[in-house]
Amino acid sequence: MAEPLVAEARIVVADPAALAGRLCDHFAEHASVSRDGASGRIDSVYGRADLMPADGVLRLRIECPSEQAFFLVRTSLVEHVFEFAAEPRITWTGHGAEAGTVPYFREMTVVAATAVTPRMRRVTLAGDVGHFAGGGLHVRLLMPPAGRPARWPVLSAEGRLTWPAGDDAVVARVYTVRRVDLARGTLDLDIVIHDGTDTPGSTWARQVQPGAVVGLMGPGGGDLPPGRRLLLAGDETALPAIARIVEALPAGAQATVLIEVADAAEEQPLHSAAELDVRWLHRDAGDRLEAAVRGQVLPPDDPEGFVWIACEHAPARSLRNWLRREIGFARERQTVAAYWRRGASGDQVAEAE
Numbered sequence: 001m002a003e004p005l006v007a008e009a010r011i012v013v014a015d016p017a018a019l020a021g022r023l024c025d026h027f028a029e030h031a032s033v034s035r036d037g038a039s040g041r042i043d044s045v046y047g048r049a050d051l052m053p054a055d056g057v058l059r060l061r062i063e064c065p066s067e068q069a070f071f072l073v074r075t076s077l078v079e080h081v082f083e084f085a086a087e088p089r090i091t092w093t094g095h096g097a098e099a100g101t102v103p104y105f106r107e108m109t110v111v112a113a114t115a116v117t118p119r120m121r122r123v124t125l126a127g128d129v130g131h132f133a134g135g136g137l138h139v140r141l142l143m144p145p146a147g148r149p150a151r152w153p154v155l156s157a158e159g160r161l162t163w164p165a166g167d168d169a170v171v172a173r174v175y176t177v178r179r180v181d182l183a184r185g186t187l188d189l190d191i192v193i194h195d196g197t198d199t200p201g202s203t204w205a206r207q208v209q210p211g212a213v214v215g216l217m218g219p220g221g222g223d224l225p226p227g228r229r230l231l232l233a234g235d236e237t238a239l240p241a242i243a244r245i246v247e248a249l250p251a252g253a254q255a256t257v258l259i260e261v262a263d264a265a266e267e268q269p270l271h272s273a274a275e276l277d278v279r280w281l282h283r284d285a286g287d288r289l290e291a292a293v294r295g296q297v298l299p300p301d302d303p304e305g306f307v308w309i310a311c312e313h314a315p316a317r318s319l320r321n322w323l324r325r326e327i328g329f330a331r332e333r334q335t336v337a338a339y340w341r342r343g344a345s346g347d348q349v350a351e352a353e
């Protein structure tokens with residue numbers, strides 16, 4: 001196993017013990033937290049953080065298994081230090097102590113944009129695609145303003161992610177990497193063309209031409225679900241992820257797949273070595289994903305069962321409650337995600353989730 005990546009910070013603040021307490025309280029919702037007096041330790045799948053308050057200084061030590069985890073843990077801790085303490089001064093030593101580029105950012109160039117269906121466009125990007133071949137299904141697509149040279153986020157010496165502002169501001173939206181083709185050196189994003197007047201991601205996918213430059217941050221979040229008996233359910237925004245998940249399933253696995261799309265023209269072929277039972281739900285015919293999922297019989301104690309759902313915020317929240325409270329489906333065998341929210345832009349959804 002690779003050596004963990006380790007860094008230490010000296011954080012000068014007025015009340016180090018209070019800051020350690022607030023960080024522990026906050027991260028207790030997302031990770032396992034243990035305390036020893038004013039000191040604390042935060043453990044998660046992304047790594048470990050030790051918080052040691054002393055006179056006028058909070059010492060923070062982080063230890064993470066990978067570059068991506070290190071970046072997530074460090075930026076998340078640093079942003080919360082700035083949220084919870086007035087004018088903190090942070091000095092880092094160890095891994096990644098220098099200011100500079102974001103380790104999991106890559107600039108990419110559009111090489112093609114084609115229609116998959118009337119409301120889904122495939123944008124093909126070239127660049128360091130090998131970087132996106134593992135370690136999570138999703139990326140943040142950064143779209144620079146038209147007609148200006150692209151400027152990208154950088155990391156400050158304090159470990160803060162600093163975004164270009166004003167005329168150079170970029171728009172970020174989350175998408176699934178539909179396919180990485182290492183032989184061709186390309187990566188596909190399948191992007192839904194949806195209604196609305198101010199829809200940067202959808203508009204970009206509709207208009208973008210080969211040669212355009214974009215940024216990708218990731219990959220991160222969302223792993224292939226485990227288990228051999230899966231229920232996969234989603235709307236068209238989840239279709240790229242569902243297509244990728246079923247392609248990765250082995251022979252002998254079984255998946256029931258429920259996908260809500262606008263109409264029959266939005267159906268796409270799904271390829272898998274597993275046994276698939278696919279049901280397309282057409283909104284124009286009154287079909288709804290939530291009702292279809294609720295109609296499924298889900299044995300809550302099947303150790304090989306897994307439920308994966310991604311769709312609009314309201315059905316996602318309702319189905320999450322239904323699975324947990326009514327079905328009693330084990331939390332570790334379910335993923336229910338809001339991929340978009342009616343009336344809210346994608347950056348607001350990403351912040352709220």
Ligand SMILES: Cc1cc2nc3c(=O)[nH]c(=O)nc-3n(C[C@H](O)[C@H](O)[C@H](O)COP(=O)(O)OP(=O)(O)OC[C@H]3O[C@@H](n4cnc5c(N)ncnc54)[C@H](O)[C@@H]3O)c2cc1C
Nearest residue numbers: 175176191192194199200201202340341342343344345346
């Ligand atoms: C982990 C993750 C993975 C995702 N993967 C994909 C993917 O592979 N392909 C994909 O197309 N999308 C994907 N999405 C969803 C996508 O990020 C959102 O739909 C995003 O809001 C689109 O940005 P936009 O700029 O087009 O619209 P925004 O500016 O974000 O929103 C503008 C308006 O459009 C509405 N809106 C947003 N999305 C939709 C929609 N799909 N249908 C109808 N109205 C909508 C909003 O409610 C808002 O009122 C993913 C989201 C997440 C969190």
